[in-house]
Every structure is written in structure tokens, then in C-alpha cells.
Amino acid sequence: MSENYKFRSILATPIEGYIAEKRAVGYKFEKGARMLQRFDAFAYNTSFSEMALTKQLVTTWSTRSPNETISTQCGRISLLRGLAEYMNRIGYPAYVYPRAMVTIDRYAYTPYIFTRDEIKRMFEACDRYPPNSCTPNRHLILPLLLRMLYGCGLRISEALNLSIQDVDINKGTLYIRNAKFGKERVLPMADSLTQRCRDYRNVADIEKHGNPFFFPSSFGGHYSDSRIYQLFREVLHQAGISHLGRGKGPRIHDMRYPN
Template identity: 25%
Template sequence: MNLTKHITLKHLLINNQKMIGLQFYPDKVIQALIKELPNPKWSREFAMVYIIHTKENLNQVFEKFRGVAWINGNSFFKEKVIRDNEPVDVNRYRNRTKTASYKYVPEAYLLKLELKRYALNTCNIYISLFEKFINQYPNKDILELSEQEIRAYLQLLIHQNKSNSYINQTINSIKFYYEVVMGMPNRFYSIERPRKQQKLPQVISKEEILSMIEHTNNIKHRCIISMLYSAGLRRSELLDLQLEDIDSKRMLVFIRNAKNNKDRYSLLSETVLKDLRVYYKQWKPKKYLFEGVLGQKYSVESIAKIVRRAGEKACIRRRITPHILRHSFATHLLENGTDLRYIQTLLGHSSTKTTEIYTQVAVNNFKSIRNPLDL
């Protein structure tokens, strides 16, 4: 069945009541059938027809237009996948010493973050950015804030020269409250996001990485830097590694519950395996591969500090981060002739388009090109 007419469903909140918005191009057939729906009304603010959001009304929409128009409910029914992370502890936000002059994130916000099992880093970012937003309007109830006031706040961030990433994360933290916590999906679907910037990954040479490893005397720190590079790990993936994830027989590293809730395997270096065995005998970790003094999981700040200090000792001029080691892993594989699809698998990318960015920084692509000044 080839349906040329289509209707897009939108979540609307009008007078604090959930509505089903129906967005479509002007069409006499659709308009006639819309009038047969239960009490349809026109919203000047959203520029679309709407009806009250009930299960019965939603079923009527599908029944009414069956065989007549295609119903696009992609954004209407979309639900964020719950990651199977460990339970997130946000009690430190609950137990803060509170002052009357500051607006704190609602308890429902904290509870939903816990129930959704968002990564701890995401929780910290959302809470921080959402509190900055609501404190911009200290005398207004959160539910009374309009799209215009959100836009005004985003414009303020632009004037403060905040990055596109910062602004996008701010929008996510705001939408999380209205759409996920309060159950108003796509209430602010028309809020404009900054255009994505395509920044090339920062990469260092293999010689510089070897120098970083050589300048790290602590065996645990040496293994951390080596693992980040040799397996192309994200910082969070390194922290989540457990002892049984190191498969020395198959020379693989098992990465569980990585980004987008995916498991994958990556490479285990023979050189790193030797260091890991020395490290294990000295430190005897119980559960996680890298643990703190009291057996708890290492912190993200500690990993960043270890990598940064190693870069400084190796006299690398730029500031080195764990992700630069991951970028370098992918780029060096590509320069050595590894198929892009294998690199995609090792990195855990969902699409080759994400991995293709490394073709722009792999130097072997440029070595065959003669500079016109030298011709």
C-alpha cells in the first residue's frame, strides 16, 4: 500500500493537559476526517490540530486514517533505552546543605535518573545544568516556564560564548525534566539546537605514547595508560573492566555495557598482558581490574590525572586526555592498513560514518600526495 498522505503525531501540553498534536500538509480528505475525531481544536501557538491525549483517542486516530494516510509516530512513541548500568547513587545531591536563595533540582528529577540508570557522569551534568537553568528564573515555578524563556536562557549561553556541546547538554537536561520526569514528551520539540561542529580527533604518535608509558614508573598507572591505548577504550569502559574480562587465551578484552548498551571485544596486547600479570601479583585486585586503595572502583578524575601527568613527563606539549589515546589507537590501526569495518567493531561505533573521521587524520593518506611547491 503506497500512501502519499501522512500525519505526524506530536506530544503537546496545553493548559497543563497532555494533548495529541496532528501535523499534516493541507489536504481536504485529511481535514474532513480530522473533524470526525473527538473534539478537535486548533492551536495557534503550535500551528496544528490537537485532541485530548487518551488511549481511546490515539486508537481512533489510527483507525480513522487506516488506508488513507500514513501515521508517523516515530518521535511520539520513542523511548530512551534504559542502560543496564549499576544503580546510580545521587544521594549526595539529596543530602546537600540547602539554602533558601538557591533552587535545587526536584526530588522527582533525582528519582527518575536513578530509575533510568543513567551513567553517573550524565547525572552530574544534567543536575548541574538544570539547576543553572532554573536559578535563572528564581521567582517562577518550573512548570510555568515557557519556550520563550528557555530560548532566552539559551541565547544568554550563546552570549556567554558557551560551546555547542554545552548548549546541547543544557537542552537535554531541560527536556529530561519536562519530557521524562513530568511525562510531557516533545513539549519543547521546536527548540532549535546549535548545528553540530565536526571537529577532527586529536592524535599523537606511537612514539609519544611509548614515551608516556616509559615515563610511568607505577605499574598500575602504566597498565592503565597501556590499556586505554592498546584496546581503544573509553575511560568509563576501562573503569568497568572486571578481572574475568581479560581473556588471555584468546587475547581479547571483553567490554560490557558500553555506550548504547552494547557489549564488544577489543584487542589484548601481549606486552600489556605481561605488565598486567606483574600488576596483579603486586596489587591483587578483587573484582575490578583497577581498584582504589579500599577496593572501590577508580574515579574518572584519577584516570584523567594519570594520563595528563604521563603526557607532561613525556614532554608532550599538548594536554593529553584518555580519549586522545583512543583516537590514536584507531588512527594508528588505519595507518597500518586495518580495514575500517574492523576498527568500527573494535571501537564499538554503530555506524562506519563515525569511524570514517579517522581517515582525515591518518597521515598515510597524505604521504602519497606531493606538495605542489615541491613538484
């Protein structure tokens, strides 16, 4: 159990056991563990005292919060359903939220397909992005990162988790670790993108601070998804591409769908 997660409610033991089980079969389960920490705090703050997952506790926790999307609510419900099934297996009474009560169409979103002209304007806006003394490599990272997403079809998390060793500037390949479903793969880069990676390494000198990530943050580790999305929205604005609002795109994920 990671020391980053502290569980205080009476359900701490089964929660920790469930997380351990998920990780034992290969899941990183970081997002799930964070959500279960929230649930544990909820149970603790409501002075819940039964070694059971009662229907009342489950339904109260599962109630949709103001401004919460249905997708987020379904995620919370699904996580608690998994905990309940685990508790039942090891002998604790637990109410399993019925699957049919909340459903969501996960394929309802239509990706935004950028035109070639829009892609050109976005890259030009990236190339004009000004340096910043607090984050001195940001103006170098952003143009390369977006080109990598577009040219290689990466998920943003896959790109941000690339280490320096994962980007082979001699062979022109990317080694993707811990991809979706725990898979690994090697992707080829176009010659022009490989050359950009070489130039970036030379100019940004990313090895000098001992940070292993190819796109290092000045504050340690790598850039966060949320920060890159903020920069992406700025680029859209500078490129004259309308952003339709939360959940409506264009999303940075839509860079994976070339025209």
C-alpha cells in the first residue's frame, strides 16, 4: 500500500485490500486509490461505524454532485461497485450498486477533426510561443509535444511520461511504457520529427538537471495533463480556432485524429 494514501474509516482494511488486489493483477490504480481515499474520508466524516458497505452509504455517496458530469458519477459508482464485490468475496456484507441504474454512452462524443490549415496555424502559434523565465523550456516543449501527439497518435499521458531514454533519436522511435491496459509498444517517428527531437535535446539540454523525463517540468517531474491543456487552449485562441467549452472540444486528444 502506498504511503501516500492514509485511510481512517472503519472500512480502511477492505479498501486497502481491494487496492492491493487491483495492483497485484497489474493495474497501477492510482486514480482509483485517490477516489477511494475520498470515499474513506466521506465515511470517516459521517461517523460511519459498521464493518459493511450498506445500501444507504453507497447511495448517499453515489448521488450526483452539483456540476458533476454523468461520466464522473458513473466512475465513482463503478469504483464502489468493485469494492463491494471484493468485500463480498472476502466475507464482508456489501451492497452492490445495480449496473442498470446508471448508464452512459461512452461513444457519444464526436472528435473534432482539424483541417490542414488549422493544424498549420496551430503549429505556427506554437512556434511563436514566448519564452518564460519561470519555465524556461516551455516554448521549446510545446511545439514538439503537439507535433508528437499529431504525428504519432499518442495519448497526452503517454507523451508526458516519456523518459529521455524512451526517445531514440538515432533510430527515430518512441518506446511507450505502461500504455492502456498495461501494454508497451514501439512507435516510429517521421524523419522531420526525429530531427526536431535531436534539436530539442541539444537546445533544451534536458539532461543537465537530472530529471529523467523528456518533457521535464521546472518544478520537478513532468508537465501535468491539465497544464498542457491550458497551454493548448491558448494555442487554439492564438490560431483563431474556437474552443467550444468544457467537454465539447476541440480537445487535445483530438490531435490523434488527423484529417
